[in-house]
Amino acid sequence: MSLPLPPLRDVIARHGLSAEKALGQNFLLDGQLLDRIARVPGPLEGERVYEVGPGPGGLTRALIGAGAEVTAVERDRRCLPALAELSEAAPGRLHVIEGDALAIDERATVGEGAHIVANLPYNVGTALLVRWLDAQDWPPWWRSLTLMFQKEVADRIVARPDTPAYGRLAVLAQWRSMPKIALPVHRSAFVPPPKVMSAVVHIVPTEQPEGVGIRTLEALTAAAFGQRRKMLRQSLKSLPGALAALDVVGIDPTRRAETLSVDEFVAVARTMQSPRRPGEDF
Ligand code: SAM
DSSP states (O other): OOOOOOOHHHHHHHTTOOOOGGGTOOEEOOHHHHHHHHHTTOOOTTOEEEEEOOTTSHHHHHHHHTTOEEEEEESOGGGHHHHHHHHHHSTTSEEEEESOTTTSOHHHHHOTTEEEEEEOOHHHHHHHHHHHHTOSSSSOSEEEEEEEEEHHHHHHHHOOTTSTTOSHHHHHHHSSEEEEEEEEEOGGGEESOOSSOEEEEEEEEOOOOTTOOHHHHHHHHHHHHHTTTSBHHHHTTTSTTHHHHHHHHTOOTTSBGGGSOHHHHHHHHHHHHSOOOTTOOO
């Protein structure tokens, strides 16, 4: 669907939306790139999307154009008139909330089953990602995440063991969901261009492994990666039950955290929650 709207550059100029560094504003104006990002979650015809930080509405246009009904939360009230125009051009397809995405009760606002899409400043994006991945209920209220990150953060989310980028974020992202880098985005695509390259990450929830809770897994990875250069027998020694669990699972305590696969972390956390003696059958 093509919306009857003026070019984004004109909208930005007319509403005086100069990018504010303090709000982490780097806008995307290239319609083709925005359409590619809007295709990352999959077909959006009739789907609900929760967009965080629509700014002047470039990505919002692409999402509506792909057939989605969008609920968007934006903190910068200067953007609201531009978003109101977009709302008028696509009646019933865009609901804008003025506010801080870190403060709203998004589940109550957006409801179950929405795709989340966002191009956010680094610090806000990472805080929200951890919140969305950290949900007690699984599968979570959202269907998928399509999020722009600095390339370095995207690499940490999808990192494999035995690489410098592998750590707590990789385990948190991979133990019950499947993260992928969907699209590298060159810094020159943004106005103004940031200092670093970016990438769009796509995350779809998978089944949660049985018998493991997020809190145990977090305590384990925090201790293990808190001293990532040390052997596990050192880094885990003050975490109750962790060394015994390594023994039960059959993991050599002289290994370092970054050599353990996500499945191995899950197995150790499961055993910590439901301890068994070495040699006992599973
Ligand atoms: N989505 C637009 C685009 O792709 O061109 C704008 C992206 S810009 C990087 C980030 C947007 O997020 C800005 O409009 C900014 O005002 C908004 N923002 C920053 N922090 C926010 C927060 N805590 N809650 C809601 N919006 C926020």
